[in-house]
Amino acid sequence: MDWQALSLSLELAAVTLLVLMPLGLWLGRWLAHTRFAGKSLIEAVVVLPLVLPPTVLGYYLLASLGGASPVGRWMQETFDVQLTFNFAGLLIASAVFNIPFMVQPVQRAFEAIPSNLAEAAAVSGLSPWQTFVRVELPLAWPGVLSAAVLTFVHTLGEFGVVLMMGGSIPGETKTIAISIYDRVQSFDLRGADEMALLLLLMSLTAVAASFFATARLVKTR
Amino acid sequence: MSALPVSNTGRGLRVRVSQQLPMLLEGEFTCESGELMALVGPSGAGKTSMLRALAGLMRPTSATISVGDEVWSDTEANIHLAPQDRHVGLVFQNYALMPHLSALDNVSLSLLHLPVKERKAQAQQWLDQVRISVEQQARKPSALSGGQQQRVAVARALARQPRLLLLDEPFSAVDQMSRRSLYELLAELRRNLRIPIVLVTHDLMEARHLADSIVVMDAGRVLQQGHPAQVYRSPRNARVADLMGVHNRFAGRWLGPLSEADTDAQMGWLEWLPADAVTSGPHLRVRDKRRLISGQMVTWVVQSDGLHIDTDEGIELKRANPGLVAVEARVTEVRNLGETTLAKASVVGLEGVSFSLIRSGPQRRSLCGGQAIRVQVDCDWVHVMPIKAA
Numbered sequence: 001m002d003w004q005a006l007s008l009s010l011e012l013a014a015v016t017l018l019v020l021m022p023l024g025l026w027l028g029r030w031l032a033h034t035r036f037a038g039k040s041l042i043e044a045v046v047v048l049p050l051v052l053p054p055t056v057l058g059y060y061l062l063a064s065l066g067g068a069s070p071v072g073r074w075m076q077e078t079f080d081v082q083l084t085f086n087f088a089g090l091l092i093a094s095a096v097f098n099i100p101f102m103v104q105p106v107q108r109a110f111e112a113i114p115s116n117l118a119e120a121a122a123v124s125g126l127s128p129w130q131t132f133v134r135v136e137l138p139l140a141w142p143g144v145l146s147a148a149v150l151t152f153v154h155t156l157g158e159f160g161v162v163l164m165m166g167g168s169i170p171g172e173t174k175t176i177a178i179s180i181y182d183r184v185q186s187f188d189l190r191g192a193d194e195m196a197l198l199l200l201l202m203s204l205t206a207v208a209a210s211f212f213a214t215a216r217l218v219k220t221r
Numbered sequence: 222m223s224a225l226p227v228s229n230t231g232r233g234l235r236v237r238v239s240q241q242l243p244m245l246l247e248g249e250f251t252c253e254s255g256e257l258m259a260l261v262g263p264s265g266a267g268k269t270s271m272l273r274a275l276a277g278l279m280r281p282t283s284a285t286i287s288v289g290d291e292v293w294s295d296t297e298a299n300i301h302l303a304p305q306d307r308h309v310g311l312v313f314q315n316y317a318l319m320p321h322l323s324a325l326d327n328v329s330l331s332l333l334h335l336p337v338k339e340r341k342a343q344a345q346q347w348l349d350q351v352r353i354s355v356e357q358q359a360r361k362p363s364a365l366s367g368g369q370q371q372r373v374a375v376a377r378a379l380a381r382q383p384r385l386l387l388l389d390e391p392f393s394a395v396d397q398m399s400r401r402s403l404y405e406l407l408a409e410l411r412r413n414l415r416i417p418i419v420l421v422t423h424d425l426m427e428a429r430h431l432a433d434s435i436v437v438m439d440a441g442r443v444l445q446q447g448h449p450a451q452v453y454r455s456p457r458n459a460r461v462a463d464l465m466g467v468h469n470r471f472a473g474r475w476l477g478p479l480s481e482a483d484t485d486a487q488m489g490w491l492e493w494l495p496a497d498a499v500t501s502g503p504h505l506r507v508r509d510k511r512r513l514i515s516g517q518m519v520t521w522v523v524q525s526d527g528l529h530i531d532t533d534e535g536i537e538l539k540r541a542n543p544g545l546v547a548v549e550a551r552v553t554e555v556r557n558l559g560e561t562t563l564a565k566a567s568v569v570g571l572e573g574v575s576f577s578l579i580r581s582g583p584q585r586r587s588l589c590g591g592q593a594i595r596v597q598v599d600c601d602w603v604h605v606m607p608i609k610a611a
Binding site: 114116117119120121122123124125126127130134135138139 | 277310311319320330333334
């Protein structure tokens with residue numbers, strides 16, 4: 001069992017969630033409430049990481065953020081920060097890769113809230129922020145929760161894009177999914193077996209728990 | 222419509238709205254404090270949009286809206302208060318209660334400026350006032366009946382201590398029982414609140430029954446404001462007559478006063494014409510409001526109250542009222558509906574002209590198909606309008 005890889009994966013999943021949650025809430029809510037020409041294009045871009053092969057996404061991220069790219073060079077020269085083959089690169093990759101998993105459920109959840117509830121809140125004297133906290137967020141909560149779980153679990157298991165952006169540096173970028181691949185490559189099927197089973201059980205538990213919680217939330221309403 | 226003074230001394234509502242796009246919305250009206258005003262019109266007339274403009278949820282291109290000495294909207298002065306700053310109570314058509322909060326917490330939402338304890342206490346008082354029991358107050362909206370949800374919505378609106386109360390189609394979704402208790406609640410509110418109350422409805426019977434004044438809207442425009450009976454009896458034009466459900470609408474030509482006696486009595490003559498305007502019907506002597514030109518084609522209406530079927534009592538009536546004109550007619554259709562009978566009777570000698578007669582009580586037995594009757598038209602109930610539609 002590669003505990004180092006597992007803890008790295010858990011850390012990456014947690015930080016990705018932390019970074020993506022505010023962005024997902026903002027973008028999902030905005031897409032749910034706004035109508036404009038070209039909205040479909042933005043929605044398509046949001047879903048793109050879901051349909052693109054992870055290697056293609058990883059390749060473009062590598063090409064645009066790597067040391068040879070203008071962005072990569074500028075970051076290196078100005079902040080002395082490297083964006084590829086380290087945890088930062090991994091984080092960027094998994095954040096981009098998980099945008100659809102976060103934004104889509106959040107958008108659907110906000111779309112499902114009747115628009116006159118926000119109006120009723122405004123007429124009752126609630127500021128936009130109070131309306132968000134006291135009305136919209138509690139109502140969108142099941143959707144937000146399942147988005148968070150999906151993002152977390154999906155990050156735990158991601159492979160292609162992480163490999164492209166991070167390589168396989170133990171303790172730095174070698175996640176559990178890459179570790180499983182390595183074990184299989186080196187004919188350590190017992191090791192692969194253990195880790196694969198663990199990942200399977202963790203994912204199943206998380207998703208089942210979120211479904212259970214969502215069903216309860218919806219029922220008690 | 223005459224221009225309204227901008228200054229507003231009482232606590233009443235003064236509204237002037239004008240907008241072409243994205244949809245037409247135009248009109249002026251007023252509602253005094255303690256008065257219940259009904260905004261009536263068919264669906265799509267702009268009633269709800271008008272309500273939204275009052276609540277600040279919509280910003281018309283041009284508007285002045287004031288309640289008492291508070292100006293809520295004045296587009297020329299670039300004033301448009303947010304809904305939060307208006308102190309308006311709005312009861313939405315489908316109540317718009319927060320599904321995740323109990324009835325008590327829904328009402329508490331209007332009282333966020335208070336400390337938590339006081340908030341609950343006040344919310345409870347408002348819910349008590351609309352007769353929601355303590356046990357019901359703890360329930361989520363989905364566990365309450367439609368009528369109860371509506372009363373929670375009313376409590377939420379009142380908890381805001383509004384300067385204007387708005388109700389959007391409050392009767393549309395409640396059963397007859399809750400409807401009656403809502404009438405009582407409204408009557409109570411009007412007595413106790415002393416603020417303007419505006420009610421949107423498409424049900425004219427309700428509007429006439431409840432309101433102190435009604436505003437008739439159609440296709441985005443305010444057509445007429447007045448006391449319900451007055452609007453019903455003298456609609457401004459044919460469209461208002463249609464909207465008010467005036468069935469007996471006929472064509473005619475205005476002849477004006479024909480003698481000095483007519484002029485002195487402010488009376489004029491109306492020539493009744495059938496649809497083809499070839500044959501000529503009886504002449505009616507009616508009130509002259511000096512708004513019509515002699516020879517002008519007109520539309521005229523007569524309310525059911527002004528149509529009597531000739532019986533012995535009718536002859537008694539004739540003696541007491543010289544303004545009755547007898548018209549021969551034949552009953553063509555009789556429909557019995559619950560406690561009333563609707564009948565159509567075509568007028569003899571006037572092609573395509575027929576009366577709609579509504580009868581209830583013992584009178585309804587006297588009508589049957591094919592029967593020849595004499596209808597007495599009471600000229601006092603005749604109202605003449607220019608032919609131009611809205």
